[in-house]
Amino acid sequence: MKKGRIIKIISNQYTVDTGEQIIECLPRGKFRNQKISPIVGDYVEINPEEKVIEKILERKNYLDRPVVANIDIALIVTSLKKPDLSLTLLDKLLSIVKIKNIEPVICFTKLDLLSKEEKKNYLVLKKEYEQIGYQVLTNQDLRKIKKLIKGKIAVVTGQTGAGKSSLLNRLDQSLNLETNPISEALNRGVHTTRYAAFYKIAQGYIVDTPGFSALDFANITPEILQSSFLEFNRYRCGFTNCTHDKENKCLVKEAVNNGKIMMTRYQNYLKFLGEVYENNRKLFK
Ligand SMILES: Nc1nc2c(ncn2[C@@H]2O[C@H](COP(=O)(O)OP(=O)(O)O)[C@@H](O)[C@H]2O)c(=O)[nH]1
Ligand SMILES: [Mg+2]
Ligand SMILES: [Zn+2]
Incomplete structure (x- = not known):
């Protein structure tokens, strides 16, 4: 028996990363009876000889748009200018991420567009969020971000045009994601799959379509x-x-x-x- 993590699902083919190797597995039929199906991000026990998933380990969280489990970190990419800083969106994402049991990291972008005065205000803001207990970085802190996502599953979220794709491209130059100067609909052109797709990046995984940017506070007291x-x-x-x-x-x-x-x-x-x-x-x- 080996422990691994599901990183891709195509029909009934489950790709499991054990840390040492990537194994294509089938699920045991029993999951169907138990009305639970393995999803991307699940930690599973597999039988590496038979190449079957034997057991799904307990989930610490999951999203349903896209379907993904056990997200460790959310990079909340927040533009300071162009588009204008929205503290309402930032606070909303911080709340949703916390409720989902995901560790938030605030990542500010476009500091280069700030005037001297605006930069001063930014430093005050940064300190205020740090005092609450949040980790605050900028899109220049590539080394720190890489260290954070090593061995983890991260989602990248934030407003269109905030600089998410640009940041990912700089984290891993082989990605070559499209970046858009003019705001365009998120995930345009991405083939609609029920499951999340992962990018392997900085020895961790990034989920390409974090569904909670559009979430409201449904089912929350x-x-x-x-x-x-x-x-x-x-x-x-x-x-x-x-x-x-x-x-x-x-x-x-x-x-x-x-x-x-x-x-x-x-x-x-x-x-x-x-x-x-x-x-x-x-x-x-
Ligand atoms: N000046 C400046 N422009 C940036 C920065 N980050 C991203 N951009 C630009 O902002 C635009 C939107 O970026 P993109 O990565 O496509 O945003 P996304 O919609 O969040 O993926 C692009 O023209 C980027 O080149 C930054 O830190 N400073
Ligand atoms: Mg983008
Ligand atoms: Zn009170």
């Missing part, structure tokens, strides 16, 4: 949303189950007013909370 704002968890409000909204004696709101929590983070939180309520309302109608 206010409690889950709150816990995804890491800095809120430092405060224990007087009111149990405080949603940090209209309640009195809310320590989170106090921290916002004292400048200990970023105003933009709090405002985005309230915005997302509204979306969560709206989704729940639709669900129970």
Whole structure:
């Protein structure tokens, strides 16, 4: 028995990377009865002689658009200019990634387009996110990014035009992905496959179409949303189950007013909370 990871699926052909070799496997018939099917990213036990998948190991997360399991890292590629910085999108992706149990890495791009003054503001912003506990890099930090994804599965997400393809090309020059100066629809021309495709890059894998950039907060409760704002968890409000909204004696709101929590983070939180309520309302109608 050998442990490996599924890196590609074509009809009933499962490509498993054991670290030493790549083996084409078939799944055991029992998976069909158990109503579980192996997906890309799954850690599996295989019988290397028979070339069959014997067991699917427990998943730490999965996405359904595209279908992929056990994502380790999300590179949240965030443009500072052209397209303009969107802290709402950044905070949303940080929340979704946390809820999915994926480690986020903020990767800012287009620093070269900033004026001196804007660069100063950027450094303040960077520090603020670092103080929350996030890892903040730029698209110049190629060595650090490579080190992070070594042996891992990473997704790259962020706005169209933020510089995702450019970054991947610089991480691995053999990729030669198309980059678009004018904003074009994401993943244009990519053949629609139900499963994720991986690029082997910097001794790790990158998923080409991270489906959660378009995700809303479906199936998420206010409690889950709150816990995804890491800095809120430092405060224990007087009111149990405080949603940090209209309640009195809310320590989170106090921290916002004292400048200990970023105003933009709090405002985005309230915005997302509204979306969560709206989704729940639709669900129970
Ligand atoms: N000035 C500048 N341009 C960049 C940077 N990163 C990417 N670009 C440009 O931004 C445009 C969009 O990049 P692309 O990689 O296609 O973005 P994607 O849609 O996120 O894949 C392209 O014209 C890139 O050359 C950067 O750090 N600085
Ligand atoms: Mg692209
Ligand atoms: Zn509160």
